[in-house]
Amino acid sequence: MDDEDDLRAWLVLLRTPGLGPAQLRERLAARAGDIRAVLEELRCAPGAGTAARAWLARPDAARLEADHAWLALPGHRLLRCTEADFPPLLEHIAQPPAALFVAGEAGLLLHPQVAVVGARGATAGGLAQARRFAAALGQAGFLVTSGMADGIDGAAHLAALEAGAATVAVVGTGPDRVYPRKHAALARRIGARGALVSEFPPGTPARADHFPRRNRLIAGLSLGTLVIEAGLKSGSLITARLAGEQGREVFALPGSVHNPLARGCHRLIRDGARLVEEPDEIVEALAPAARALGLELAARLDGAGARGGPAAQAPQDPEHRRLHEALGHDPATLDELVARTGLAPAALASMLLVLELEGRVEGLPGNRYQRLA
Structure with missing residues (x-):
């Protein structure tokens, strides 16, 4: 009952007019994470706006029922x-979200990600580069994250999937909406093999002001952002700027001086972005950050930091020994490893990431893992 009451409180507050993620997080911190206490506090708050007071006094039952119905579907969360498994990288951005609606495997949001973004009206050459980089990054163990828009975004998602890798799409609508509609089949594939992520409740339509908010999440989830073709007023430059402000790496692919869609990338390079020509350059640049992320997750999720940081990843550690034995010599999926070890998916994901970066585990297509040593 408590879980259901908590969930209802979350859904009511996420739909409260004028209550942004910063204010909700601030109130949660003041109430030690008690969401129902926050709800009761706001219902009595004299400073709440008229729309907020009206909603909190009588929430729309049909909307809340629709939210519950969406969350009740398999793979929705x-x-x-x-x-504990909320993505730690999002804690380091301006205006971090209070909650995310996820369709697919939420644990993937803990994996090292590279944002691949660019023009909607990309050239054939730009689309080819998006496919080349996304496939190579996926095969190297990075998740390709983008916004499921037309052009570069869609090409990157599709190439990652076709390379046997998972991919993450952050959308500017509710998680049940597809924008653009032509990507309905792609959205289904991403939900089945990766994760669709939204800050907006089910039923939320596309709006122009939603996409900058989406872009901050794309940049925030990723260790680095690669821009492939962007005009001087492209939304991809917003994503790149946000990534830079968040202290993340920004990569740009140069192009012909005669291509208007190369101008945004050239400006990024002049402003300090890394010029890249090959996917391996990104993999090499982000490997230390990926390893640091794995160690941070290990410390956060399974107490490894308290046992001594990197040294805690040795086979003598009981949880890592269980994982080592569960892996065997045949590939196993994350779900299979959860069943064999009894460990939480988030904790397993962090351990697998560290072991993969140490060269002791190999990540395979289909979110499978195989022991190397």
């Missing part, structure tokens, strides 16, 4: 900032 409301990932809250109070949960």
Whole structure:
């Protein structure tokens, strides 16, 4: 009952007019993460706006029922900032979200990601480069993250999937909407083999002001952002700027001086972005950050940091020994490893990431893993 009451409180507050993620997080911190206490506090708050007071006094039952119905579907989840497997990279951005609606495997959001973004009206050459980089990054163990827009975004998602890798799409609509509609089949594939992520509740339509908010999440989830073809007023430059402000790497692919869609990339390079020509350059540049992320997750999720940081990854550690034995010599999926070890998916994901970076585990297509040593 408590879980259901908590979930209802979350859904009511996420739909409260005028209540942004910063204010909700601030109130949660003041109430030690008690979402129902926050709800009761706001219902009595004299400073709440008229629309907020009206909603809190009588929430729309049909909307809340629709939210519950969406979350009840297999693979759907409301990932809250109070949960241990909330992506830690999002805690370091301006205006971090309070919660995310996720369709697919929420644990993938803990994996090292590279944002691949660019023009909607990309050239054939730009689309080819998006496919080349996305496939190579996926095969190297990075998740390709983008916004499922037309052009570069869609090409990157599709190439990652066809390379046997998972991919993450952050959308500017509710998680049940597809924009553009032509990507309905792609959205289904991403939900089945990766994760669709939205800050907006089910039923939320596309709006122009939603996409900058989406872009901050794309940049925030990723260790680095690669821009492939962008005009001087492209939304991809917003994503790149946000990535830079968040202290993440920004990569740009140069192009012909005669291509208007290369001008945004050239400006990024002049402003300090890394010029890249090959996917391996990104993999090499982000490997230290990926390893640091794995160690941070290990410390956060399974107490490894308290046992001594990197040294805790040795086979003598009981949880890592269980994982080592569960892997065997045949490939196993994350779900199979959860069943064999009894460990939480988030904790397993962090351990597998560290072992993969140490060369002791190999990540295979289909979110499978195989022991190397």
